[in-house]
Amino acid sequence: MRHFHVLIVDDEIHSIRGVQAGVNWEKYNISTVHTAHNLKQAQEVFLMNQVDILLCDIEMPRGSGLDLLKWVREHYPSTEAVFLTCHSDFTYAKQALQLRSLNYLLKPVDYQELEEVIQEALEKIKKEHEAKMVEESYQQLKESHFSVLKERFWLDLIQQVVPSTADKIEEHMKHHHVSYPESTTFLPVLFHVQRWRKVLSVHEEKVRENTLQKAVLEVITEHEMYAHVVNIETGYVLVILPKSNTVNMEELSNNINLFISQFSQYFSCDICGYIGKQVRIQEVMSMVQNLQELDRNNVTETNKLIFKNEKKGLCSSPNLPFSEWTSLMKSGPKEKFLEVISKYFEEWKKVDYISAQSLHLFYQDFLQLVFYVLQVKGIQANQVYSQNLLTEKPQKVLRSLNSLQEWVIYIADVAMNQLHVPQEKGSVVDIVKKFIRDHLGEQRLTREEIAKYVYLNPDYLTRVFKKQTGLSLSDYLQQQRIEYAKKLLVETNSPVSEVALAAGYSNFSYFSTIFKKSTELNPMEFRKMSLFSEKS
Secondary structure: OOOEEEEEEOOOHHHHHHHHHHOOOHHHOEEEEEEEOOHHHHHHHHHHOOOOEEEEOOOOOOOOHHHHHHHHHHHOOOOEEEEEEOOOOHHHHHHHHHOOOOEEEEOOOOHHHHHHHHHHHHHHHHHHHHHHHHHHHHHHHHHHHOOHHHHHHHHHHHOOOOOOOHHHHHHHHHHOOOOOOOOOEEEEEEEEEEEEOOOOOHHHHHHHHHHHHHHHHHHHHOOOOOOEEEEEEOOEEEEEEEEOOOOOHHHHHHHHHHHHHHHHHHOOEEEEEEEOOOEOHHHHHHHHHHHHHHHHOOOOOOOOEEEOOOOOOOOOOOOOOHHHHHHHHHHOOHHHHHHHHHHHHHHHOOOOOOOHHHHHHHHHHHHHHHHHHHHHOOOOHHHHEOHHHHHOOOOOHHHOHHHHHHHHHHHHHHHHHHHOOOOOOOHHHHHHHHHHHHOOOOOOOOHHHHHHHOOEOHHHHHHHHHHHHOOOHHHHHHHHHHHHHHHHHHHOOOOHHHHHHHOOOOOHHHHHHHHHHHHOOOHHHHHHHHHHHHHO
């Protein structure tokens, strides 16, 4: 079992002795507790010993605790730090957070609370160590399967850095120490994650994309040991299979279909694979472009393998009944119009072949229809919808027929609510509430950002939201953030500063003020009272 090491830094000897005596160090496998009385002594301890956790005062002679932590962050970034201080000045707390201090405790220290913080620090150290080990293992696995030079060569070829001519490719291969027998042909297979079904942070999405590349590498190289896997852009992984004979397409297809089924289910996503034909190396780029075109025009299929040689019928879509829909929009009711739209899409889905171009054309025609009816009724589109709807094509909406259908029904619903006074709570408010719940921790979440997400004018959205909920957007956002903070205070041991950040407040003092105004208790009082109630 791993043992840990702590350094206590304070210019007051009795403070150090109090912490030494007040904490049960053995309980947390802490074998060594070093002490220092100033910045220089602390630096000497770091230079001579391993320090996992730093417990430090802020105001000291000959260098403050903040100065020490700046130095530690430069030289020992993995050390966790906790400040113990007599000063509640928020300026200190803010600097501590900026230096990635785990917590900020006021003297006299509650030793039980300090032990909880120490336990939290150790758990964080263990998790980071485990993550580092996993990352190192993955890097070793990656390096053992293909070289950086080969990956660079294929990226250059796919991204057209090198011309697709036999002589230029041969020259580039020699430069990258890559060689294949003259008879070798190459089979490209393209994988695309069309969407993650769960809301992910940027970091989580990046981790999953790395997992996709690793998983593709494992499943393909299990049967094709010389395969090259290249991450060509976000959400896309390309596999190149060098072959000296004809590929057993049935066996390969079965393996890929099994992989798609398992990956989509386990990682809760929609993913498609596109398989080309065996070609010479100078034709690889052209074949990859064909697969990318297949993907762009795949607006109906998910979680399956699609072949380059699959024949498609003529691209078509039902004619948009401009007059009928215009009349329905003007007269209502909304439910009838939405029902007609749904039936239109159900008929469209029966068409043999639907291309991305047909979705773009419908998108333009539908927007023209909506804007025309609003204008006839004396309503300007920019009074209802946000600027991004008027000027930008929503790429996610045009990615699939189902996404387009959801978007069309939503846009029609908003327009009909403006043209005909709604009797019931509208779907827009529900969408906004969910968006706020999913993004509570984002400090820059504003009325404008929320309105942009639902393609609405901010003023119009504010009026609709307040009319249906009785609260302004800002009041509702603050209410939800406080409720989330209360939940974290009761259900987790996270420091109050972390709770504030998680709830979307970067200013700790402001968070405490707002929290007390809402609950009549400060965050620590609320947590203690909740724990007392549970025990009772």
